[in-house]
Amino acid sequence: MKEEKELDLAIIGAGAAGLTAGLYASRSKLNTLIFENGLIGGQIRETFSVENFPGFNAISGSELADKMQEQTVKSGANINEFESIEKVKLTDEEKIIETDSAIYKPKSVIIATGSKSRKLPVPEEEKLHGKCIHYCELCDGAMYEGKDLIVVGGGNSAIDAALFLLKYAKNITVVHHSEKLKAQKINQDELFKHKNVTLLLNTEITHVLGDNTIENITTENRKTGESGTLKADGIFVYIGNKPQIELFKESLTLSESGHIKTNEKLETNIKGVFAAGDVREKEVRQLTTAVNDGSIAALMAEKYIKGF
Template identity: 65%
Template sequence: MKEEKQIDLVIIGAGAAGLTASIYAVRSKLDTIVLEDELVGGQIKNSYSVENFPGFDFISGDELASKFENHALKLGVNINEFGYIKSVNLTDHEKIIETEDVIYKAKSVIIATGAKPRELPIEEEKALHGKVIHYCELCDGALYDGKDIVVVGGGNSAIEAATYLTRYAKKLTIVHQLDTLQAEKANQEELFKHENVDIIWNSEIRHVVGDKNIEKILIENVKTGEQSEIHSDGIFVYIGYVPKTDLFKDYININKWGYIEANENMETNIKGVFAAGDVRNKQIRQLTTAVSDGTIAALNAEKYIVELNKNNGGR
């Protein structure tokens, strides 16, 4: 029989939003646990450089994520890395989170699960995932030293990754479905300093031919329908993110894109359940806004728990 634990607050996700929330929660003397089913740090760990976080003109994403984690741990935050959640039951009156070892009965919950990279929408993706199709330049870029690389996408993530990959690539080709890049101008300028970069506009990858190695990549011009072939040794994909909300869809209001609907106080439709960071439906998703969300969610969770305790006679 699994152990049952009564707890003030369960934070689901240990990215920037979740770790910030945990710092505020522990400082508010809330009995708190952070559950993370992957590596602590979230998406920021995979950023080669962070140059827009106040206080740091340059810091690697991995180093900044470590600073967040170490700050939380120094304050005594209980972080359960690879804490896989089997099920949840979230109502106004009851919040149950079941992991492989423990059933947590929480007074409040903060959902900060973030998002995962959107997969390249081709039939060969599953067979080639991790072999020649990748989603993390820091993890896999060195595999392609002196080889040809294709980067798919035109936003900040794609252009930052492409810039990093130029140190390895013999030739780097960006395949983008539009005729302009969406990345910040500073990121574009940094990329275009490198002469081994080419861009194929208005195009999408339709098929990748090959098993362990790529024989050819079939692309299509989305305006003309014209198809052509290009060669590459590896493909790195940055075409957006999919919010990690499947676990909560039976309880929490989620929009048609999968993002959680929460107000500016981070409150969801369930009393005592808050959402923070990239998992929340909002216009701007940046590291600084994730930290802001985590702060607001934790402070409002603390207010909710104090009021709940008063109504329950201090229990």
């Protein structure tokens, strides 16, 4: 028989939004537990350098994550990173979170599970994942000292990754499916001033041939339909993120893209359940907006719990 534990607030996810929510909730004297089955700090830890967060000219993502975690724990929040959530029941009347060792009954829940990288849509992705197809330049970039790389994507994440990979790569080719990049112009200018960086627009990778290493890469031009080939030793992929809503998709209202719908108070369709960060439907997804979401969600959860 699993032990039952009552809480004021359960926060699912310990990224920027979840940690901020934990900080605000604990400072409001709420009995708060944060659940995380991955890296505390979420996507922040995969960022080489953060240069647009107020208060820091530049700080590594891992250092910023450590500082946020330390502050949240010091405020009184507990972080549970050792138990996996098996199932969640969310209704207006009752909230239940069951892990492999306990059953938690919080008065309110904040969902801050974030998102995960979308996979390169080629048949060989699963076979080559981690061997020559990668999603984290910080984790795997050092494998490619003096090698040729492809970076797939056109947003800030792709261009930032390419800038980081320049310290290792002999040559980098940026492949993007659209007619223009979406990344900030200042970062584009910084990347393409390097002579060993080239850009392929309107291009999609269709196959990555090879067993443990890349033998050949086939491409297709989206405008002309023309096929082509590329040579590279590794591929780093940044084509967007998928919201992590598997535990909640049966009970919460979702957008067409699969994100959780909320109002301006970050309330979901279930009373006492809030969503914050990249998992919710919104126009802008930045570290600062995740922090904003976390603070609002915690303050609204406090009002709900105390009956304001």
